[in-house]
Amino acid sequence: MKASAGGYARAVDVPHALELMAGSAGAGRYLAGGQSLVAALNMRLSEGDMLIDISRIADLSGIREDGDHLRIGALTRHADIGRDALIRTHAPLLSDAVRHIAHAAIRNRGTIGGALAHADPAAEFPACALALGATLHAQGGTGTRDIAAEEFFEDVFTTTLAEGEILTGLSVPKAEAGEVQVIEEVARRSGDYALTGLCLVRRAAGHRLSIFSAGPVPMLARGAMAALDAGDLDAAVEALRAEIDPPSDTQASGSYRRHLAGVLLRRAVKRIEGDRA
Ligand SMILES: Cc1cc2nc3c(=O)[nH]c(=O)nc-3n(C[C@H](O)[C@H](O)[C@H](O)COP(=O)(O)OP(=O)(O)OC[C@H]3O[C@@H](n4cnc5c(N)ncnc54)[C@H](O)[C@@H]3O)c2cc1C
Secondary structure, eight states: OOOOSOEEEEOSSHHHHHHHHHTTTTOEEEESSOTTHHHHHHTTSSOSOEEEEOTTOGGGOOEEEETTEEEEETTOBHHHHHHOHHHHHHOHHHHHHHTTSSOHHHHHHOBHHHHHHHTOTTOHHHHHHHHHTOEEEEEETTEEEEEEGGGTEEETTEESOOTTOEEEEEEEEOOOTTOEEEEEEEOSSTTSOOSEEEEEEEETTEEEEEEESSSSSOEEOHHHHHHHHTTOHHHHHHHHHHHOOOOOOSSOOHHHHHHHHHHHHHHHHHHHHHHHO
16 A cells, blocks of 8 residues: 655755744644654554655764763664664763664664654663663744653654644763663564563663563663662562553564563663673
């Protein structure tokens, strides 16, 4: 099946994109890498859309240092994140995550902003943003605003971006000396979305653990984080399994996903302990 007839306009900058969106009578959809949106349009999940192509807005691409943070433009492609030296040094969780995302062709087009705005509960970057304590930057008709990653993911494919708002980028704190960041997941085949996955960050102030593909949104597993801070891995596994309520679907049962979460936590801790040695 192919997408229904609709409109297309290429935005030259963010104000232009906002203007096109405001004039689209509710039919506007921002087009970034198109790797999720075009598939959805081809399946006719919506019809008569007006595509507002933001993919060539140069200001929204790239990675730079901003004091003790890295600022990542929303249009930065997955593949560029995977090979960027600043990311590898200061936010290695994101480099590590890229190898789990789809296939090379999709990673060459898909953007981090698109992945965050799309808010697939099985996607890696939303969970990374949570574990890192990222701040997301948005721009709309009334100005710019910052949104904590913890406030961004509202429901399946739903975020707290307002109607027409553009995600312009995100800031992640640079890893401190001795910080360790890992992602672990299980997928049926390489490149598939995860059956379940998690991101674990160990900082001097404590652990941050986010879990994805275990509920409608990625979430911080606070009970497990507290148990990890107390040095009790068995209690952390138990707490993690208790605080998630994973769905059953054609890929896996909820109870299998809950079991996997504990297995993945043990693997992640083994990896970060290995890094300490
Ligand atoms: C076969 C296949 C396998 C995949 N496997 C995985 C996987 O394992 N893990 C994973 O994480 N992803 C996976 N993806 C999705 C891929 O990572 C997408 O690239 C990503 O989810 C969306 O990014 P995009 O730039 O392509 O966004 P688009 O498809 O262009 O847009 C997606 C949605 O976000 C909105 N949007 C995009 N950018 C912005 C912005 N800056 N501001 C506001 N709204 C915006 C669009 O309007 C649209 O609603 C897969 C995709 C395919 C086709």
